[in-house]
Amino acid sequence: MCGIVGAVAKRDIVPVLIEGLKRLEYRGYDSCGVAVHLDGELRRTRSTSRVAELEAQIASETLGGYTGIAHTRWATHGVPATNNAHPHFSPDRNGRAHVALVHNGIIENHEELRAELQAAGYEFESQTDTEVIAHLLNHLYDGDLFAAMQQTVKRLQGAYAIAAFCRDEPHRVVGARHGSPLIVGVGENENFLASDAMALTGTTSNIIYLEDGDVVDLQIDRIWIVDVDGQPADRPVRSVVAHTTAADLGPYRHYMQKEIFEQPRAIGDTLLDVETVGPELFGAEGADVFGDIDSVLILACGTSYYAGLTSKYWIEAIAQVPVAVEIASEYRYRTSVPNPRTLVVTISQSGETADTLAALKHAQKQGMKQTLTICNVATSAMVRECKLAFLTRAGVEIGVASTKAFTTQLVGLFLLAMTLAKTKGRLPEEQEADLIRSLRHLPVAIQAVLALEPQIISWAEEFVRKEDALFLGRGMHYPIALEGALKLKEISYIHAEAYPAGELKHGPLALVTDQMPVITVAPQDALLKKLQSNMQEVRARGGQLYVFADAGSNIRSEPGVHVIRMPEHYGWLSPILHVVPMQLLAYHTACARGTDVDKPRNLAKSVTVE
Template structure:
């Protein structure tokens, strides 16, 4: 979401920091800024609302000279997008700080600092850190010592970088729940929230661990301290994948690269949003707690893949948060008379934020009124959907080049589960279910990697589809929307006609289509409906249908004639829709490759549908 860049060198850092910010633009932001310590010891700062280009214009008019500095791209959580709320934040004219994440206890800290005479100039939680650092640095006359003390006062998820004109040869930083990496150069050192920001200056990185503190100094000095504040050595690694986020790299197609990106982008989507036992409601903004407490109904509007994500979310929102939820295709929504229940949150989903039907539905709603607020879940900051919604939750998928959405879909699912848990937290408080799911979300990136390790096995299965013209996908509960998504992926890029049904509906018509030439794909996690799903699958086999089952490793199913089985890792039932999406994406990809279609740019389709 937000981006941090820092540099301690023997050369001018302004352009290094600026390029770092450009490379972080994919993460989502609404303002940008940088602070640099000049050779004469003065701290200079420039900030701008909007794109990094707006900051660059300011720097062209009034540049920042110096060889040490920090920079930031911000996505508003506390305080509206404005220059006064943009980072870096200062305390006096000597200290500057940049911050990703949320300081949960900033309000009592702010009240304490105001009693001590500190004046606040922004609406952010970050300014608390700036004043705390200024106070402690004056008391201790040591930047690292002050920083060590201040981080013990903070609660929440954050990454921080601080510089001070009285200590012009060092930058201090830390990470707790939000990533931070050290770039190791030749006689110089760098700091960033993502290695992509620094690939123009180094390919060697130290990935800081949770709770680590770091001090960067001159001549490439890097000192790391663990969560117990003891000196520790962290090994550096070479970044292997190049510096172009929109390059296919080692992959044959963008779609395959983006499928394999999912572990990383889900990590980005989760960063700074999880506490020990709950999701931070303020991921939606500073006043989210109060707003979410008044949500009694939810209306989700979306198209295509995003619509399937909304269908999954309905199960989550009703079961976990106890909130009645409706999901509707955007192109249909505004052409009927809608009755809006009191306390309804209007949620739109879009990868691009420019989907014409979804935008039209939002604008129709804004004219008609009656909704509590509008929330956009989107992958593109600055898009029309984001600008025109009351609240936003960015999915952090990064650039998605393939027309058939993959990582944008799974990050939408993650974001919708975060929304669900934030609502549960606000309306029902902490409980063991929420703590269990927060733990499961922390482990999700690793689980995704295990699921992607099945790629070769799925490639082997794909040969059975190469000469087929039709396919059925089935699932129950949250797996029905995942079956819909699997069918959509297959038809989008392989041009095989594919349909999906709730497995229990097979006997109400679709069984008439089943024969040896109609492969049936089933998704079978180990949930409360697995017994009924097994019965549905027997109906298919009894009619000569060939089954391809993606099943939990603990389910008692056996391969046999006409039954092809691929085992997935055991997973929490609420996380299962995200994991079970992966094999369906890979199946569609490999079938399309076998059929020789244009995987990344299938016929008749566009990435962003901006016409009705």
């Protein structure tokens, strides 16, 4: 979600701040800004346009300095507007800007703090919770910004990553984190703060990952960190090679299209070292953990939640282990029955999803200590928090709508199903070998699906004028229908819903007209006959069917029934193949409607607030 970059150096750091913001653009934002210490004063430039426009504005104002902070904001409190954009200033008694601050997260007690600060004489220029932190920090300042930050965070309730500097201490930036990622970049005669190591690519590869409750003091040649108790904290410096978001698009129009076509490579890389399955795939403690569990709880949000729903079918059928799948943002706000022998599995592309991290910690507090994450970022908070991890190798995913991260998550979850089955003595050697062969054939199978793009484009041209769509699936393909509907709505802005096909007659059939396309996932499996009956219900009401059918099925194109035939039926792994044409359908429909495919409105790539 929001992006933070901060620096203290012996050189003009504005180019570093701007480049950092550019590298964080993929996360989503609706305003941006930079503040620096210049000639004994605090100066800032803010914009509700893109970072490129902010850069041009800064150039025209000749803004520069040795100490500064920058931010991309995704609106929570207050509309996207310049006065709500970060950095926020807090003035001294003479009205001169004294403290500059940026913040990711949500402060839950901001209203009480706002009232207290207003009573103390502070005036607010924005509707944000962030300005409350700036004024509180200024109010508590007594000559030492680091000490003031330690006092400030004790008053805050909620999640935050904060970077700030003060007019009176020109070579110092302080930061704090709780529930929202913040890292330190270590340089020579310069040091940095950022919400993501990617922001510092090309500047430094030496990174310190702050932990919840940490407060950090950055000076030109010094880094000092204290923990939640105010005690000195020794956090290791790691060498991290972060990939730049400025990757060459090559022949592709958008990053989403490029990432769809990278899926064969991403899946191949994810399976690179997999010759057989076993607990060691998930970490050194895998054998102990898997041998001790009798159920699985999956926690995830959005696309990752649909990956979890798909894996429920696999794990229960192949491993015969009961599975519960929970929306992470809901799980910790209800009374549940903990089972210490449950394997808690989190799924997250970034490994920093705030709702999922909070749900994980809630499960741990309830006594469920056996934890595993399926994640795409080795250095993420989720990986550090869990006992076990399976790292997908999707590479950096820039498009907000997840594609290759989703399919590699499914691969990791299928390996989990196989491993649990093997641990429980329920995976015969011959079946294991057959499933490994099928996994290894996936990249070739997906290449054949991608070759269907011209046919899918012709469907997209029909969807341009539609405002509603239904997606249908049965069994383990119902979550794939959910994912197809999500993709269409988030990048084309067409209202789309997904249902188990058998649920049509229980209400959704009332919506069907000849103006509502009904997209159907129709694999050649045991439920196909049932699905065909549901399709006839649609045709009888004049609905238009768009069917992704497996090779060998007897579904034929006719008036009102449009069929694209998949190259082959793929058994248990069929969901991974069937999601790919739905990604392409959403992508080309969005292109035809002229939307901002890689940065859809109101959305962010990494959701680091609840």
